[in-house]
Amino acid sequence: MQTNSKRWVEPLSLYGRYVVLEPMELKHAAELSTVIDIHEYELLRQGGPLENSPSAFQEYFSKILEEENRIEFIMRDSRTGRAVGHTSYMNIRERDRALEIGHTVIGARFQGMVYNTESKYLLFAHAFETLGAVRVQIKTDTRNKKSQAAIEKLGAVREGVLRSHDITASGYVRDVVIYSVIAEEWPKVKEGLLRRIETKALYQSMNND
Numbered sequence: 001m002q003t004n005s006k007r008w009v010e011p012l013s014l015y016g017r018y019v020v021l022e023p024m025e026l027k028h029a030a031e032l033s034t035v036i037d038i039h040e041y042e043l044l045r046q047g048g049p050l051e052n053s054p055s056a057f058q059e060y061f062s063k064i065l066e067e068e069n070r071i072e073f074i075m076r077d078s079r080t081g082r083a084v085g086h087t088s089y090m091n092i093r094e095r096d097r098a099l100e101i102g103h104t105v106i107g108a109r110f111q112g113m114v115y116n117t118e119s120k121y122l123l124f125a126h127a128f129e130t131l132g133a134v135r136v137q138i139k140t141d142t143r144n145k146k147s148q149a150a151i152e153k154l155g156a157v158r159e160g161v162l163r164s165h166d167i168t169a170s171g172y173v174r175d176v177v178i179y180s181v182i183a184e185e186w187p188k189v190k191e192g193l194l195r196r197i198e199t200k201a202l203y204q205s206m207n208n209d
Contacts, residue, residue, distance in 0.1 A: 035107035047169025
């Protein structure tokens with residue numbers, strides 16, 4: 001069972017127009033195995049499931065859900081209820097009113113759609129507007145150019161590279177790029193996210209017709 005800073009951040013569901021974030025339970029792992037390929041985990045510190053099977057995903061998430069100071073969410077399409085990916089609050093620092101959004105993986109056929117953008121909006125909004133956070137950060141492997149581009153489109157500020165920051169499950173010593181949004185920047189970032197959500201939703205709707 002995952003633990004967290006209960007006095008500040010509690011597991012809860014966050015509802016958007018296009019996506020719902022639910023606190024993840026081990027039983028959800030099998031769903032994710034049907035929409036996410038294990039190659040999507042290659043650049044994550046935690047590594048990923050060893051094979052594309054429900055049992056491998058359950059074994060992987062059993063360890064993730066035991067990690068301290070994080071809340072993992074399963075990401076669902078709000079209209080169909082179908083799982084499309086997962087994300088988390090992690091590195092929660094109650095004293096400093098700061099936390100990190102991370103461990104975000106979305107199935108390949110759902111990437112570039114509205115799900116990631118609205119998920120980030122929901123997580124940022126809850127952090128700043130409900131929890132009173134002063135800082136929300138995101139970090140990613142320096143090799144992950146796709147992730148860096150996506151984070152920069154959110155409006156987060158690139159703060160720099162942390163060299164030899166951590167060691168991945170495969171033993172690779174990696175550098176990470178760190179981004180952040182601070183409280184006074186949130187109103188502007190929020191406006192941009194809301195515009196991007198509507199643009200992506202419209203494009204998605206047009207292409208699904």
